Amino acid sequence: MSDEIHRLLREDLRGKRPYGAPQIQVPIALNTNENAYPLDDEVVAVVSRHLEQRLRNLNRYPDRDAVDLRHDLAKYLGAGLSVDNLWAANGSNEILQQLLQAFGGPNRTALGFMPSYSMHPLLARGTGTDFVDAGRRADYSLDAEHVAQAITAHDPDVTFLVSPNNPTGTALTTDVITAAYDASHGLVVVDEAYAEFARDSSHSAIHLLPGRSRLVVSRTMSKAFAFAGARVGYLAADPAVVEALQLVRLPYHLSALTQAAARGALECSEQLQHGVERLRRERDRIVDTLRSWGLPVADSDANFVLFGGLTDSHAVWQKLLDRGVLVRDIGLDGRLRVTAGTETETTGFLDALDSTRNENPELFVEAEQ
Numbered sequence: 001m002s003d004e005i006h007r008l009l010r011e012d013l014r015g016k017r018p019y020g021a022p023q024i025q026v027p028i029a030l031n032t033n034e035n036a037y038p039l040d041d042e043v044v045a046v047v048s049r050h051l052e053q054r055l056r057n058l059n060r061y062p063d064r065d066a067v068d069l070r071h072d073l074a075k076y077l078g079a080g081l082s083v084d085n086l087w088a089a090n091g092s093n094e095i096l097q098q099l100l101q102a103f104g105g106p107n108r109t110a111l112g113f114m115p116s117y118s119m120h121p122l123l124a125r126g127t128g129t130d131f132v133d134a135g136r137r138a139d140y141s142l143d144a145e146h147v148a149q150a151i152t153a154h155d156p157d158v159t160f161l162v163s164p165n166n167p168t169g170t171a172l173t174t175d176v177i178t179a180a181y182d183a184s185h186g187l188v189v190v191d192e193a194y195a196e197f198a199r200d201s202s203h204s205a206i207h208l209l210p211g212r213s214r215l216v217v218s219r220t221m222s223k224a225f226a227f228a229g230a231r232v233g234y235l236a237a238d239p240a241v242v243e244a245l246q247l248v249r250l251p252y253h254l255s256a257l258t259q260a261a262a263r264g265a266l267e268c269s270e271q272l273q274h275g276v277e278r279l280r281r282e283r284d285r286i287v288d289t290l291r292s293w294g295l296p297v298a299d300s301d302a303n304f305v306l307f308g309g310l311t312d313s314h315a316v317w318q319k320l321l322d323r324g325v326l327v328r329d330i331g332l333d334g335r336l337r338v339t340a341g342t343e344t345e346t347t348g349f350l351d352a353l354d355s356t357r358n359e360n361p362e363l364f365v366e367a368e369q
């Protein structure tokens with residue numbers, strides 16, 4: 001960056017690096033928790049039909065409030081929700097940003113429990129919100145007592161809970177969410193980007209919304225709907241929260257094509273669920289196989305797995321990359337995160353890790369004993 005631009009930049013942004021996993025071209029990319037299955041022909045046909053119907057009217061701005069899409073999202077979630085409870089944006093990242101724009105900001109605080117989704121502190125910084133990291137237990141779990149204590153101590157305007165958590169993969173039980181809500185005077189945002197992959201769907205905070213006007217559940221079509229490229233995220237909350245977000249959203253933030261494509265994908269939600277089931281199986285295969293090798297693996301309710309037992313996680317990351325497999329080095333000592341892939345991709349990852357174990361036993365804790 002030139003000195004001149006550096007001087008003009010906000011002080012709190014100087015010297016900072018942009019978010020982003022490396023986008024390296026490899027045969028097996030399992031590093032960004034995407035859905036491994038491309039949309040099948042039938043889904044492509046339905047989405048195309050929706051897009052085509054809207055193409056001719058691209059001279060007009062889209063529905064600013066995305067009412068039809070919100071209606072479809074409410075129908076998808078069920079649980080007695082209606083269009084007034086739903087809001088949609090360009091990915092759940094934009095949903096989270098809008099929440100911080102409306103409820104965070106200068107002289108306000110957001111609280112999170114790291115390691116968790118790394119965009120939460122970055123979005124806080126971008127909106128001028130202070131971010132407090134209340135941490136987790138040594139095994140990265142989170143319990144009701146710790147959460148309630150941290151919220152009582154810091155009295156945040158916005159609390160972020162992530163369930164299933166990224167990068168650990170484990171879902172919260174509902175007692176943790178209700179404890180957070182009861183201890184808080186502010187907004188409690190449950191980021192459920194991976195909810196559809198959970199082993200037990202009853203843990204979703206969607207069921208806790210009635211009577212809790214400060215509770216917000218953030219979701220995305222990026223993962224379960226295999227729609228990461230379309231950028232569609234949404235939330236469910238009290239209608240007053242949705243009204244508040246309309247104060248900060250850009251006019252026409254969600255393009256007519258995005259809205260149309262999302263409605264097409266929602267029409268195919270049952271079909272897309274098959275991909276979720278296949279990925280759940282691959283995730284469980286990774287968990288079972290790595291555990292059978294004696295590696296510590298966190299329980300996963302997501303489409304990825306956090307595993308440990310590595311003496312040098314970056315060296316293992318590199319060895320896997322040398323074998324054409326890209327996983328995520330999330331900067332946690334001795335651990336790596338891998339996304340569940342197709343059956344072939346998952347086998348490719350397991351084979352590459354097994355070969356690394358055989359050729360470089362010194363990189364694995366087990367081998368030292």
Ligand SMILES: Cc1ncc(COP(=O)(O)O)c(C=O)c1O
Pocket residue numbers: 032033090091092093094117162165166191193219220221222228231232233
């Ligand atoms: C926990 C969590 N929340 C939100 C997101 C953002 O997803 P998107 O903006 O694609 O909806 C991600 C993406 O990986 C995530 O892991």
